[in-house]
Amino acid sequence: MELMIPLVSRAGEPLYEQIYEYIKKEIKEGGLKAQTRLPSTRILAENLKVSRSTTQLAYDQLASEGYIEAVPCKGYYVARIDGLVDVGGQGETVSLVQEREEERESWIVDFSPRGIDLDSFPFHTWRKLSRNTLIDDNKEMFLSGDRQGEKALRKAIGDYLHSARGVLCREDQIIVGAGSEYLLMLLNLLLDPAGSVAMENPSYSQAYRVITGLGRKVIPVKMDAQGMRPDALEETGAGTAYIMPSHQYPTGIVMPVRRRQELLAWAGRKAGRYLIEDDYDSEFRYKGKPVPALQGMDTGEKVIYLGTFSKSIAPAIRISYMVLPDPLLEEYRKKAGFYASTVSRIDQNILYRFLVDGFYERHLNRMRAIYRAKHDRLIGELKRLEKDFFIRGEYAGLHLLLTARDKRPEEVLVRQAKEKGIRVYGLSSWLIGSEEMPQEWKYTVALGYANLSEQEIEKGVRLLEQAWIV
Amino acid sequence: MELMIPLVSRAGEPLYEQIYEYIKKEIKEGGLKAQTRLPSTRILAENLKVSRSTTQLAYDQLASEGYIEAVPCKGYYVARIDGLVDVGGQGETVSLVQEREEERESWIVDFSPRGIDLDSFPFHTWRKLSRNTLIDDNKEMFLSGDRQGEKALRKAIGDYLHSARGVLCREDQIIVGAGSEYLLMLLNLLLDPAGSVAMENPSYSQAYRVITGLGRKVIPVKMDAQGMRPDALEETGAGTAYIMPSHQYPTGIVMPVRRRQELLAWAGRKAGRYLIEDDYDSEFRYKGKPVPALQGMDTGEKVIYLGTFSKSIAPAIRISYMVLPDPLLEEYRKKAGFYASTVSRIDQNILYRFLVDGFYERHLNRMRAIYRAKHDRLIGELKRLEKDFFIRGEYAGLHLLLTARDKRPEEVLVRQAKEKGIRVYGLSSWLIGSEEMPQEWKYTVALGYANLSEQEIEKGVRLLEQAWIV
Numbered sequence: 001m002e003l004m005i006p007l008v009s010r011a012g013e014p015l016y017e018q019i020y021e022y023i024k025k026e027i028k029e030g031g032l033k034a035q036t037r038l039p040s041t042r043i044l045a046e047n048l049k050v051s052r053s054t055t056q057l058a059y060d061q062l063a064s065e066g067y068i069e070a071v072p073c074k075g076y077y078v079a080r081i082d083g084l085v086d087v088g089g090q091g092e093t094v095s096l097v098q099e100r101e102e103e104r105e106s107w108i109v110d111f112s113p114r115g116i117d118l119d120s121f122p123f124h125t126w127r128k129l130s131r132n133t134l135i136d137d138n139k140e141m142f143l144s145g146d147r148q149g150e151k152a153l154r155k156a157i158g159d160y161l162h163s164a165r166g167v168l169c170r171e172d173q174i175i176v177g178a179g180s181e182y183l184l185m186l187l188n189l190l191l192d193p194a195g196s197v198a199m200e201n202p203s204y205s206q207a208y209r210v211i212t213g214l215g216r217k218v219i220p221v222k223m224d225a226q227g228m229r230p231d232a233l234e235e236t237g238a239g240t241a242y243i244m245p246s247h248q249y250p251t252g253i254v255m256p257v258r259r260r261q262e263l264l265a266w267a268g269r270k271a272g273r274y275l276i277e278d279d280y281d282s283e284f285r286y287k288g289k290p291v292p293a294l295q296g297m298d299t300g301e302k303v304i305y306l307g308t309f310s311k312s313i314a315p316a317i318r319i320s321y322m323v324l325p326d327p328l329l330e331e332y333r334k335k336a337g338f339y340a341s342t343v344s345r346i347d348q349n350i351l352y353r354f355l356v357d358g359f360y361e362r363h364l365n366r367m368r369a370i371y372r373a374k375h376d377r378l379i380g381e382l383k384r385l386e387k388d389f390f391i392r393g394e395y396a397g398l399h400l401l402l403t404a405r406d407k408r409p410e411e412v413l414v415r416q417a418k419e420k421g422i423r424v425y426g427l428s429s430w431l432i433g434s435e436e437m438p439q440e441w442k443y444t445v446a447l448g449y450a451n452l453s454e455q456e457i458e459k460g461v462r463l464l465e466q467a468w469i470v
Numbered sequence: 471m472e473l474m475i476p477l478v479s480r481a482g483e484p485l486y487e488q489i490y491e492y493i494k495k496e497i498k499e500g501g502l503k504a505q506t507r508l509p510s511t512r513i514l515a516e517n518l519k520v521s522r523s524t525t526q527l528a529y530d531q532l533a534s535e536g537y538i539e540a541v542p543c544k545g546y547y548v549a550r551i552d553g554l555v556d557v558g559g560q561g562e563t564v565s566l567v568q569e570r571e572e573e574r575e576s577w578i579v580d581f582s583p584r585g586i587d588l589d590s591f592p593f594h595t596w597r598k599l600s601r602n603t604l605i606d607d608n609k610e611m612f613l614s615g616d617r618q619g620e621k622a623l624r625k626a627i628g629d630y631l632h633s634a635r636g637v638l639c640r641e642d643q644i645i646v647g648a649g650s651e652y653l654l655m656l657l658n659l660l661l662d663p664a665g666s667v668a669m670e671n672p673s674y675s676q677a678y679r680v681i682t683g684l685g686r687k688v689i690p691v692k693m694d695a696q697g698m699r700p701d702a703l704e705e706t707g708a709g710t711a712y713i714m715p716s717h718q719y720p721t722g723i724v725m726p727v728r729r730r731q732e733l734l735a736w737a738g739r740k741a742g743r744y745l746i747e748d749d750y751d752s753e754f755r756y757k758g759k760p761v762p763a764l765q766g767m768d769t770g771e772k773v774i775y776l777g778t779f780s781k782s783i784a785p786a787i788r789i790s791y792m793v794l795p796d797p798l799l800e801e802y803r804k805k806a807g808f809y810a811s812t813v814s815r816i817d818q819n820i821l822y823r824f825l826v827d828g829f830y831e832r833h834l835n836r837m838r839a840i841y842r843a844k845h846d847r848l849i850g851e852l853k854r855l856e857k858d859f860f861i862r863g864e865y866a867g868l869h870l871l872l873t874a875r876d877k878r879p880e881e882v883l884v885r886q887a888k889e890k891g892i893r894v895y896g897l898s899s900w901l902i903g904s905e906e907m908p909q910e911w912k913y914t915v916a917l918g919y920a921n922l923s924e925q926e927i928e929k930g931v932r933l934l935e936q937a938w939i940v
Contacts, residue, residue, distance in 0.1 A: 060633070063632065063633060066629065066632065069632075069638060070636060070762075070766070071638075118609045118612050118613065119609070121609065121612060123604065123609075126604060127601065127604045127605070130600055130601075130604060131597065131600075131601065134593065134596060134597045134600060135597070139588045139589070139591065139593075141786060142588050142591060142784035142785070142786045142787065143588065143784070143785060143786055144785040144786060145786060159536060162533065162536065162539075163530070163533055166540055168539060178648040178652070178788075178812035178813070178814075179810055179812055181809050181810060182648070182652060182812055185655055189683060189684070193685070206808065209808050210808075210809070213659060213805055213806065214659070215663070292540075296540075296541075313612075314612035314613070315612070315613060315614040315810075316611060316612045316613055316614060316615060316814055316815035316816065317612065317814050317816070318648075318810075318811070318812060318813065318814045335683055336683065338676065338679050338680075339651050339680070340649055340651060340785075340788075341788070342648035342649055342652055342788060342812050343648070343788065344786055344787050344788045344814065344817055345786035346786065346787070346817075347814055347816075347817065
């Protein structure tokens with residue numbers, strides 16, 4: 001094909017730009033169709049009586065903006081431009097945020113158990129700490145840091161865990177990582193490759209997916225009202241049990257001390273047995289005195305403690321941590337000690353200052369009050385449903401459960417709610433493996449409230465009442 | 471045991487603080503030994519005639535600072551405080567940075583091939599972008615983002631790769647992750663579990679450690695002057711080959727187009743074969759025209775492209791990416807699509823703006839000029855050694871190689887340099903597997919120059935001359 005491009009000598013408008021503009025227009029308006037081969041830069045230069053560097057410049061510009069594609073050893077082809085954004089122009093200035101907004105479904109009220117309230121996030125403080133970290137051309141912040149996470153940050157996390165959760169550890173037992181999925185990947189390298197993992201059912205299905213995805217067998221274990229049953233666990237032959245003693249997700253069961261001791265005893269009976277304690281939302285508790293972490297009761301180096309700042313600060317900061325017992329710490333040093341940290345040193349420093357300057361504690365106190373108010377409001381509103389529903393799991397965390405007294409299955413509850421524009425979550429979405437839903441959870445849905453206003457909570461429950469009762 | 475604490479009524483000094491101070495002093499001075507059990511808060515309150523909340527407050531404070539430990543169901547014990555930092559006081563205000571400073575060994579000049587120059591880092595811009603991202607209480611930034619990485623960032627990376635490296639891909643083929651080790655972990659989930667990986671030898675030993683650590687067999691493959699030998703690769707029976715065609719690490723070999731085609735042909739001969747192209751430092755090139763990435767030559771969906779901003783921006787920001795060919799993208803969606811992103815959304819947004827607002831290009835141009843100047847200076851200084859050493863791998867990247875004409879082994883070269891306070895790196899540190907160092911690299915050391923000043927380069931080479939020649 002030949003391109004006849006009318007070139008004019010104009011001050012301030014280089015020839016290559018005229019070629020570029022012409023071809024771009026042709027492509028946009030469909031005159032040049034996708035996959036059309038363009039003349040080589042040499043041929044085009046000869047035809048237009050311009051230098052080859054001029055045509056090359058025009059093609060480079062077009063290629064860099066995605067209008068044409070260079071296929072090595074073949075030449076230039078018109079690219080498919082469906083939805084191509086004009087990189088040079090204004091099209092690209094939309095912020096990253098808008099994208100997500102559009103993705104959301106339109107519910108009147110979404111009782112998502114995964115949300116958190118960010119309205120009270122201390123943006124000002126975070127900004128200030130971020131600024132201070134970057135100030136003075138703080139060069140060191142941009143160099144590689146400690147592989148386990150910055151030592152001072154680990155110490156601060158250890159201090160917090162000690163005072164708030166009764167976790168007993170040295171800072172060198174703590175590994176900081178970008179999210180609990182990554183930490184589970186690391187942990188997987190440390191455990192006996194042949195051992196399987198026992199998990200409560202229903203449970204945190206993301207952990208189930210990660211662990212099975214890594215090629216490890218996961219065995220669902222029955223729970224009773226106190227959590228994972230030790231006899232059922234013993235039967236599985238698993239080497240590791242993954243539990244959430246502070247507030248089981250999603251059932252909300254708080255494991256009593258007695259049961260914890262039984263599980264520790266299970267771990268103690270054989271070398272190489274471990275308990276993974278996922279303490280994901282232990283920061284929030286509304287009734288009774290705080291139950292310290294299982295880790296603090298462990299005298300046999302059997303507990304791997306997993307924690308995260310996703311719930312207590314924000315999901316997007318991607319900072320989690322695990323506390324390893326000494327035998328696994330040794331494995332870590334051998335098998336994974338060479339992995340570089342997955343968390344930016346700048347972010348680690350911001351978090352460090354947030355912890356040691358007392359902002360975290362203040363933030364937690366404020367969030368506790370906010371969540372408690374929402375929690376109490378939800379409990380208050382749910383009084384209307386009390387005749388027809390049990391409330392469970394309401395002592396801690398950011399969600400609770402409703403069970404239909406008339407044994408209406410969760411699918412019906414979810415569908416009826418949906419018809420009124422309300423989203424609630426059937427417990428089957430947390431089922432792991434191929435087992436059927438245990439009887440006691442068949443008529444149950446989860447309601448999260450963290451990112452709802454009290455008005456939304458009220459409205460949501462009113463609509464649920466209409467959906468389910470009236 | 472009983473504690474007799476002399477309490478006085480003093481304005482402004484609460485009773486609990488006197489108790490706290492007394493016990494702290496006792497512990498610090500050794501009056502109370504580690505593991506000593508303290509009286510319960512009830513007993514102490516009775517003894518001192520204060521309320522129990524007063525003693526509880528004092529104990530909580532001591533526990534939160536690590537002086538005592540609460541052992542559930544048992545009581546409070548004095549903690550081991552060797553090296554305990556006074557959290558309440560000034561001790562904890564050291565910045566994270568100082569720690570690292572102390573760790574460094576004291577070389578006169580360290581020709582580390584891993585360093586980068588941060589003196590010219592656009593701190594001001596980064597700070598500004600960071601501030602703009604956090605401004606306006608940008609709540610969405612703190613919520614979970616796209617699992618593969620923010621779409622707009624992936625598009626920006628794709629545009630950059632297209633124009634700068636000739637990489638041909640859609641943004642949905644790009645996965646953003648916290649470092650290339652993490653991306654290799656993800657990739658490992660997508661490749662045939664039974665397949666082994668062929669790697670050049672010597673090679674990037676961190677990738678070797680990660681891949682073997684994941685339980686996958688790695689087979690070292692001989693190189694010739696053009697890089698990995700296709701016949702040797704064929705013999706390994708490997709399913710995947712890990713190569714660095716733009717600038718092999720550490721040998722600096724730039725793989726010619728012919729060899730690239732041979733390796734692509736190898737991959738094309740069997741379904742399920744792939745080439746991992748690690749393009750870790752392709753941004754920096756000093757001689758000849760830039761060789762586009764192998765990925766752009768691949769018409770058979772055989773190349774997995776790995777890139778990072780560790781070298782071109784900074785190691786601590788922990789942002790890398792990989793471009794998957796469609797068959798592996800499908801595997802990714804099935805097997806790893808549920809993993810949350812490991813990079814903070816805030817950091818992704820900062821990088822996104824850095825890319826699309828043109829700062830990255832400007833930064834690269836500036837760094838290219840800076841590195842070229844250092845490179846040229848090093849080459850210039852090395853003229854003094856030319857009689858006794860070959861220089862190799864000097865066209866690209868941030869390090870080059872010196873080979874002793876007199877076949878002096880690298881251990882000797884490294885030791886002689888060390889005696890003058892100069893650190894150079896023997897190629898054996900990049901050996902993988904248990905093979906011996908290939909003959910041609912036995913007398914070779916690597917010299918990086920990225921984070922050295924021109925003065926240091928001059929001084930370093932002078933001292934090397936003294937160490938090796940005079």
